[in-house]
Amino acid sequence: MSAFRLLLPLLLWLLLPTRLLAEPAFYHLSKGDRQFWLLGSIHAAQASIYPLPDAIERAWAQSRALVLEVDMAAIPADEWQQVASLTRLPPGRTLANEIPPALYRRTQEAASRLGLPPASLDGLQPWFAAISLTQRALVKSPFSGEYGIDQHFANRAAQGGKPVQGLETLTEQLGYLASVAEHQDLMLAATLDELPELDTSFAAILAAWQDGDEARLIALLKEEMAPPALQQWLEQTLLARRNHDWLRRLPALPAESFVVVGALHLYGEQGLLALLEGAGWRIEPLTRPESVRAVTGSASD
Template sequence: MRFHRTLLPLLLWLLLPLNAFADPAFYRISKGNEQHWLLGSIHAGKPSLYPLPDPVERAWQQSRALVMEVDMTHISQAQWQEMGAITRLVDGKTLKDHLPMDLYRRTLIAAGQNGLTEAMLAPLRPWFAAITLTQAALERTGYRGEFGVDQHFAKRANDGGKPIVGLETLLEQLGYLASVGDNQTLMLESTLDELPELEKGFTEVMAAWQNGDQATLINLLKEEMAPPKLQAWLEQTLLAERNRNWVKKWPGLPNESFIVVGALHLYGEQGLLALLEQQGWRITPLTEPAAAD
């Protein structure tokens, strides 16, 4: 399978129906007397995604804590206010003032097609407008963040009184996204280019995840999914830098943690699996990956 040359599925995966033939990749991570379980997640889904495979459910029952990219269940009012300063324009201007007119017109057309208004996008920085459009378009295909694997387990942890640990704060995660900086107009333009193919592209991403298709996911990392400047930012900042920071926190995690992160964080030379092996952790697959084509 070859993915569309698209930025969108990767952004959603980072943020951002199981079949009967194979399971998503799921691992036991152990060293000495410590062990954890690591599940590569999709951050959007449908109700038909559940229940998850038996090995995942058994590990969840045995685990003592949930570890996520960000603990969204304990966000203070002050943090929400700071989020506004990161995602919204603060120079007294609107999105229209920050974009070429032709790009702004395209943005409004896409907004209307996906249930958004000009007023909703007006205060947003271009990079956050791109993410807002992507999320709105994805929801129109039936995939919703509330049915993502991470949110599924966050709700179960809350309901069952299981502690939740974040590998980074909400503001740290938004800071990584905001670091696209001068390339945010390019990010919005690339997003608009690929919105018509979003459903097909995300369906392909979902199929690879459902099948535990590691080879296809690694190929996705190797493909050029965005203009070169954005590609470098995706690989170096959104993936590699965050992975290295997360691995530094591994020794302080509660023993027998159930860890859920975006699936693309697992693979490649700078992926979590490789970095953890370098630190002496043993990686044991607990689900059966898809057979090679």
């Protein structure tokens, strides 16, 4: 009888779906007398992903401040004016002037299918038109930014009076996105290719995030940015350059901050985990992801 009691849990472990066992990747960072928690975010999700694992909830309760990529609740009025200059075309220019006729027709058709007035995109930079179409498609999908990890904790910080700080300003973030300008036709075309499969693709990304499956998450996101020029921009500018900027800003963050950034920022040779380890931070995984990155925790303080 005792042998059966030992065998049954083992069989269940082998037979149960992985998602019941694996968890999103979540880390404790320490160097000297400073400590932070680091969680990779997915920016849209479903209510069913909550509550989050106990390790994340315990750390949130202990933390003294929330750090996001951008504190969207604290954007000054003059910065919104700068946002308009980054995302909109100069006066007298329209989207039809900026992209090939066939791509413009596809963009207008996609807008109509999504219930957007096609004219609403005419004044936008092509890269921002691509983002606008994706956001609209997410609104009509089973996923919502309301349940994104960053928004979830921003809401909780507001409710609990916990201070919030951004790693960068909104104009800095949009400036990085605008740097795709040389390849923005590719970005818009790739977005239009992806839109019909968005629900399926995003469900796969969400599942990989829930499992903390680093390799699968990277592969899926690279599939979305399939053209090589876009992959290079994504890896070198949108990820690596920002990661290095954030690393320099980390020492100025409030002590015991709970840091939430896009999950893809964590991984790879230029990912935050590798950069932090190289800078002497001790990294301790606090959850049980599907693929745990090899961190020794041996970096000197």
